[in-house]
Amino acid sequence: MSNYTLCKELVRLYKAAKEERQRIAILHALARLDVWGTIPIQQALDDECPAVRAEAARLLGGIYDWRPSYSLLQMLQQDEAPVCRAAAAETLGKLYAPFVPEDPPMGYDNQWTRYFRKEVPTQLVYALLNDESYRVRAAAARALGYLGDKENAWHLCQALKDEDYEVRASAAEALGALKVFPYIGEVRRLMHDPHPKVRHAAEKAVQMLESY
Numbered sequence: 144m145s146n147y148t149l150c151k152e153l154v155r156l157y158k159a160a161k162e163e164r165q166r167i168a169i170l171h172a173l174a175r176l177d178v179w180g181t182i183p184i185q186q187a188l189d190d191e192c193p194a195v196r197a198e199a200a201r202l203l204g205g206i207y208d209w210r211p212s213y214s215l216l217q218m219l220q221q222d223e224a225p226v227c228r229a230a231a232a233e234t235l236g237k238l239y240a241p242f243v244p245e246d247p248p249m250g251y252d253n254q255w256t257r258y259f260r261k262e263v264p265t266q267l268v269y270a271l272l273n274d275e276s277y278r279v280r281a282a283a284a285r286a287l288g289y290l291g292d293k294e295n296a297w298h299l300c301q302a303l304k305d306e307d308y309e310v311r312a313s314a315a316e317a318l319g320a321l322k323v324f325p326y327i328g329e330v331r332r333l334m335h336d337p338h339p340k341v342r343h344a345a346e347k348a349v350q351m352l353e354s355y
Contacts, residue, residue: 146176146179147179149176149179150173150176150179150180150183153169153172153173153176153180153183154173154183156169157169157170157173157183157187163192163194163195166187166190166192166195167194167195167198170184170187170195170198170199170202171202173202174202174205174206177206178206178207178208180206181203181206181208181210181211182210184199184202184203184206184211185199185203185210185211185214187199188200188211188214188215188218193222193224193226193227194226196218196222196224196227196230197224197226197227197229197230198230200215200218200227200230200231200234201230201233201234203215203234203238204233204234204237204238205237207238208238209238209239211238212235212238212263215231215234215235215238216231216235216262216263216266218230218231219231219232219235219266219267219270219279220266225274225275225276225278225279226278228270228274228276228278228279228282229276229278229279229281229282230282232267232270232279232282232283232285232286233282233285233286233289235263235266235267235286236267236285236286236287236288236289236290237286237289239263239289239290240289240290240291263290264287264290264292264294264295267283267286267287267290267295268283268287268295268298270282270283271283271284271287271298271299271302271310271314272298272301272302277305277307277309277310278309280302280305280307280310280313281307281309281310281312281313282313284299284302284310284313284314284316284317285313285316285317287299287317288313288316288317288318288320288321289320291320291321292321293321293322293323295321296318296321296323296325296326299314299317299318299321299326300314300318300326300329302314303315303318303329303330303332303333308336308337308338308340308341309340311333311336311338311341311344312338312340312341312343312344312345313344315330315333315341315344315345315347315348316344316347316348318330318348318352319347319348319349319350319351319352320348320351322351322352323352324352326352327349327352327353330345330348330349330352331345331349332345333345334346334349
């Protein structure tokens with residue numbers, strides 16, 4: 144069976160599936176088709192079930208295809224479910240991870256400028272500093288670490304003071320991954336944080352920064 148035929152059959156099964164676990168299982172099957180599954184998985188970002196929408200967003204992070212960028216940005220900005228916004232944030236970071244070529248891929252000229260150079264980092268920073276859910280703020284911190292742009296380090300440094308320990312830990316890990324040595328003092332202070340997860344993340348980040 145060709146990828147096209149298999150993809151078409153999986154889409155038919157997805158539309159007929161009543162239970163969320165069935166739809167999620169079908170999405171995983173679509174993800175194994177790589178870029179062939181991108182569009183139907185992207186369409187699942189509009190599923191009525193938050194768990195399905197979130198899983199669709201996560202699966203798109205494993206497919207090297209930028210076509211869902213706009214839909215993921217819409218989810219990050221507008222979805223009512225924190226688990227969906229968090230999944231969208233982390234996937235955007237993975238899709239636009241470091242070592243991106245200077246020249247855009249064929250057919251991505253305008254989207255390259257709009258999404259990678261401006262829109263994705265801007266919206267991730269906004270989510271990091273303003274989203275009401277700690278899940279989303281923590282996911283945005285991890286995503287900014289994936290992007291590899293040291294210009295985002297200052298915003299991550301502000302997140303080291305977040306009220307939630309998950310966000311503080313994720314921000315510390317991101318700063319360590321970005322190798323931004325000037326902020327080592329701020330990260331080192333978290334080695335005395337009340338929460339053990341934050342202390343562990345800070346220790347790991349400091350080791351990364353000192354070895355740079």
